[in-house]
Amino acid sequence: VLHHGCILFDSNLDNLRNALNVKNKKIISKSAKSVKSSVANLKEISKLDYEISDFLEKLKNEILQTQENFEIYELTKEDILNVDKIKSEKYATKDWIYGQSPKCTFFLDEARDYTIEIDGGKIEKINMGDDNKFDSLIGIFFEYEEIKNKIDEFNIKDDYTKKLTEI
Structure with missing residues (x-):
C-alpha cells in the first residue's frame, strides 16, 4: 500500500506562502483551481515537544x-538502483515534469498585452506586437535553462530578456 499526503511538521510557513502566492493577473490557466486553505505546522498546533x-x-x-500485516521493508542496493533508473528515465525528464502542465498564458507586460502561451510545458506562442525576436523560444520548455540558453544563443538583449529569465 502506498500512502500519499503532506504533513507540515516544522516548516517556514512564510516561505511556503510566498512560494505559492502568484499575482492573479500574471498567469491565467485553465487548470483546476486550488482551494485556498490555512495551513499550520503539526508541531505548533499539537504542542509536540x-x-x-x-x-x-x-x-x-x-x-x-x-x-494488519504491515511490515517494514528495507530497500536493497538493487532496489535503490532500480528506483534511480526509473527516476532518471521517467520522473526526472522535462516531459514528465513540465509536459503534463495545463495550457496557460503568462503575461510578460500587461500594459502592452505581451503574452506567452504555454501548452504541455512548452512555449506555443509569443505575442509581442510586431516584435518577433523571441520567436526562437517557440517550441522549447518554459523553463529557466532553456529560455536562458536560447536568449544567449540568439544574443537577444532588451528589457524583456531579464523578465524572461526571472520567470
Missing part, C-alpha cells in the same frame, strides 16, 4: 500497530 525524527518514528509505529 519533540523533533521530526521522533515524530516519524511514532508515526511509523502507529501505522504498524493499527494496520
Whole structure:
C-alpha cells in the first residue's frame, strides 16, 4: 500500500506562502483551481515537544500497530538502483515534469498585452506586437535553462530578456 499526503511538521510557513502566492493577473490557466486553505505546522498546533525524527518514528509505529500485516521493508542496493533508473528515465525528464502542465498564458507586460502561451510545458506562442525576436523560444520548455540558453544563443538583449529569465 502506498500512502500519499503532506504533513507540515516544522516548516517556514512564510516561505511556503510566498512560494505559492502568484499575482492573479500574471498567469491565467485553465487548470483546476486550488482551494485556498490555512495551513499550520503539526508541531505548533499539537504542542509536540519533540523533533521530526521522533515524530516519524511514532508515526511509523502507529501505522504498524493499527494496520494488519504491515511490515517494514528495507530497500536493497538493487532496489535503490532500480528506483534511480526509473527516476532518471521517467520522473526526472522535462516531459514528465513540465509536459503534463495545463495550457496557460503568462503575461510578460500587461500594459502592452505581451503574452506567452504555454501548452504541455512548452512555449506555443509569443505575442509581442510586431516584435518577433523571441520567436526562437517557440517550441522549447518554459523553463529557466532553456529560455536562458536560447536568449544567449540568439544574443537577444532588451528589457524583456531579464523578465524572461526571472520567470
